[in-house]
Amino acid sequence: ALASSSADERVRLAIEAAELCGVEMFEVDAADVLEARPRMLLAFVAAIFRTCPGLDAQAEPEAPASKRGRRGNRSQEREEAALRMWMASLGLGLESLSSLYEDCRTGVVFLRLLDFLRPGAVDW
Numbered sequence: 001a002l003a004s005s006s007a008d009e010r011v012r013l014a015i016e017a018a019e020l021c022g023v024e025m026f027e028v029d030a031a032d033v034l035e036a037r038p039r040m041l042l043a044f045v046a047a048i049f050r051t052c053p054g055l056d057a058q059a060e061p062e063a064p065a066s067k068r069g070r071r072g073n074r075s076q077e078r079e080e081a082a083l084r085m086w087m088a089s090l091g092l093g094l095e096s097l098s099s100l101y102e103d104c105r106t107g108v109v110f111l112r113l114l115d116f117l118r119p120g121a122v123d124w
Helices: 007-020 030-034 038-051 074-089 108-117
Strands: none
Touching: 007 030, 007 038, 030 038
């Protein structure tokens, strides 16, 4: 399906593959996918995951408290990483941030961000 150069063909092949996997299909066609109708796409993907979840439910081993530090759980770590990537993408020389807790302790980083987002908001 990925080898096809036509978006219509790729969508048609994806729908056919879902049907072959036993996904209970409703009235979804290539136009629904290509026009990005959100509810239809959500229902289509939900039907695929309901039929072929692909991942077994397994408990992930939790990191020891000494390695977790003050960060907490995985979702907080992902949010921190996303915030650090966003901050680095602004071109303010913040690419070397490795820990929000340590690198932003003085508040200067946040003041630089505020001054970037609202020029003149910080009286340097």
